[in-house]
Amino acid sequence: MTYSRTVELEGHIIDSGTMQQCFAAIMELGGTFEVEQFDVGTRKDETSYCRMVVTAEEEPTLQSIIHELHQNGAMLTNPRDATLEAAPADQVVPPGFYSTTNHPTAVRYNGEWLEVERVEMDCAIVVDPGGEEGTAEPRAYTKVLNAIEEDDLVVVGETGIRVRPPERPRDASGPFGFMQGGVSAERPSESTIREVAEEIEATHESGGNVLVVVGPAVIHAGAGEDLARLVRAGFVDALSAGNGFATHDIERNLYGTSLGVDVDTLEHPRKGHKHHIYTISEVIRHGGIAEAVEAGVITDGVMYECVENDVPYVLAGSIRDDGPLPDTITDAVEAQDAIREQAHEADLVLMLSTLLHSVAVGNCLPSTTKTVCVDINPATVTQLLDRGSSQAIGMVTDIGTFVPTLAEFLIEETP
Known part of the structure; x- marks a missing residue:
């Protein structure tokens, strides 16, 4: 006995x-398929359509295939x-609940499609x-899962769910068309950074939100001074970092x-290894970063500019943190919720040399949010993409070159 279901695909399904x-998923999972209808869009503004019957020898195999096809936008x-x-x-979901992707999603309820709000991966739909x-x-x-309340109506299975993965345009136009190639260290860095600057400027001019995720590197x-210039010039709307970044930024000041x-001479001053803990103790003494700025203790740097320009920041703690600074959120769930709020407000995210925070923020982002990840280590960039942030664009380059060049393009060339 065989089992079969008919599925449909529509959009730029060839180009993407x-x-x-x-097709590969069906064959790899042990199924077969027969294409019943295939309409090819012959112009750039035309989409394609495919309807096919998927067959498997066992029902669980068919369900596994349908699940995989569903993640790719099949209906x-x-x-x-x-x-x-x-x-x-509370905090308990029904067995077989639907676990979300980060793609735009809709659920069918009473014969109508409801767009799912606040889309992110690895959540339940209520x-x-x-x-x-x-x-x-x-x-x-x-x-x-930890926010689920008793009696919440949770979506179970995959019936009545529609997923729309992002599609690659047929040319270099459209969002991030200039960087369609994924991760590369081969591109001309200056021209690529200019393209990133243009996207940030366009987001800024349209009233969008630019979130910068940053590490101590x-x-x-x-590059701290140039990032501070970008904050001061209004090109950063929110900052996400950890205790280490804020500590070393203030230590620099x-x-x-x-x-x-x-940072300038690369020398190791006497007792320099104690500077970071002295910095933390000084901020604790004043009650926090904003209080230390108000007291005139902190007079420069990224955190200073965030306070002076009312740019909200989230400092998420880790088990390794010294101190930590009073502003650091040490409760992991509370930190996740704070990061989630930032991510849902962002229209463009710039991730600068931080693996842990890039992955954390990336997990909260819908696939429609433009994301640029910059790191000298290719593993940081590829791990973000491997974790499911398919919309992320990777640049493997020196952060000490990237940020100053970006600031030059944005600040020197802005009227």
């Missing part, structure tokens, strides 16, 4: 490689409403039916060192 991925024909089950307790007397419209939104490499090394 979607069809190839779907079952004659869709039914999504299956909803009430959460049995449906709110609306007011008892019909005064509120039904809605669907994501929830992380920015300070170690001597107080002592001229970063992790005990003079």
Whole structure:
């Protein structure tokens, strides 16, 4: 006995490689397929359509294939409403709940498609039916598992779910068309940085939100002053970092060192290895970064500019942190929620030399958010993409060159 289902694909499914991925998934998982209809878009503004019957010898095999196709944007024909089950307790989801991707998603409820709000990967989808007397419209939104409440109506299985992965345009136009090649250290760095600057400027002029995710290497490499200039000039709307970045940025202002090394001369001053802990103790003494700025202790740097220009920042802590600074969020769940709020507000994210924070923020981003990850270590860039942030563009280059060049393009050339 065989089992089969009919699925449909529509969009730029050839240019984006979607069809190839779907065909490969079917064969690798032990199924077969028969294409019933295939309409090819012959112009740049035309999409393609494919309808095919997928067959497998066993029903679990077919379900595995349908799951994989679903992640690539395939839709079952004659869709039914999504299956909803009430959460049995706080932080407990029903078995077989639908785990989200970071792609735009909709669920079918009462015959209508509801766009899922606050899309991010590895969440549950909760449906709110609306007011008892019909005064509120039904809605669907994501929830992380620790936020699930008893009796939440959670989507179970994959029936009535529509996923739309991002599509690659047929030319270099469109969002990030200039960087369609993924990760590379071979591109002309200056021209690529100019393109990034133009995207940031366009986001800024349209009233969008630019989030910068940054690691201590920015300070170690001597790029802190230029990042501070970008904050001061209004090109950074939010900052996400850790205790280490803020500590070394403030250490640079107080002592001229970063992790005990003079950023300008690369010399190791006497007792320089203690500068970071002295810095932390000084900020603790004043009650926090903003208080130290107000007291005139901190007079320069990225954190100083954030305080002076009302740029919100999240400092997420880790088990390795010295101190930490009073502003550091040491509760992991609280830190995740703070990062999540930043990520959902962002229209463009610039990740600078930080693996852990880049992955953390990347996990919270929908695939529609433009993302640029810059690091001298290719593993940092590729790991972000491997974790599911398919929209991220990787640049393997020296952060000490990237940030000053970016600041030059944005500040010197802005009218």
